[in-house]
Amino acid sequence: MAKILIYNNSSNRMETYYRGLQEAMPYNSNRTLTVSEFRSNSDSDILWTDLRTMQAWNSFRYIYGKPIYVGFAFKRPWQGGHSRLSHD
Numbered sequence: 001m002a003k004i005l006i007y008n009n010s011s012n013r014m015e016t017y018y019r020g021l022q023e024a025m026p027y028n029s030n031r032t033l034t035v036s037e038f039r040s041n042s043d044s045d046i047l048w049t050d051l052r053t054m055q056a057w058n059s060f061r062y063i064y065g066k067p068i069y070v071g072f073a074f075k076r077p078w079q080g081g082h083s084r085l086s087h088d
Contacts, residue, residue, distance in 0.1 A: 002035050007050040027054035032061045037070050 004017040006026055017026045021036040039047055061068060 001045070002039065003046045004035065005046070005048040006054070007048075009051050025054065027051060029058040029062070032067070033057060033070070040070055
């Protein structure tokens with residue numbers, strides 16, 4: 001069970017949802033993005049996003065017309081989501 005925090009831009013409040021990994025993300029249309037896909041291979045049970053991001057996902061997925069691979073988009077740096085860069 002994952003805890004999902006969504007910032008609702010309309011109400012200026014955080015909303016909390018609890019969903020299983022095979023359930024659809026909150027505000028997701030037609031079950032095109034499950035909690036498991038959003039989480040990807042992150043180890044975290046706490047996920048967060050905002051309402052506008054979910055609305056943009058719904059619009060893009062509708063226009064694209066087929067499944068979209070989420071991949072490593074939401075992976076934290078310490079979980080291998082980004083390479084270590086030298087800033088010398």
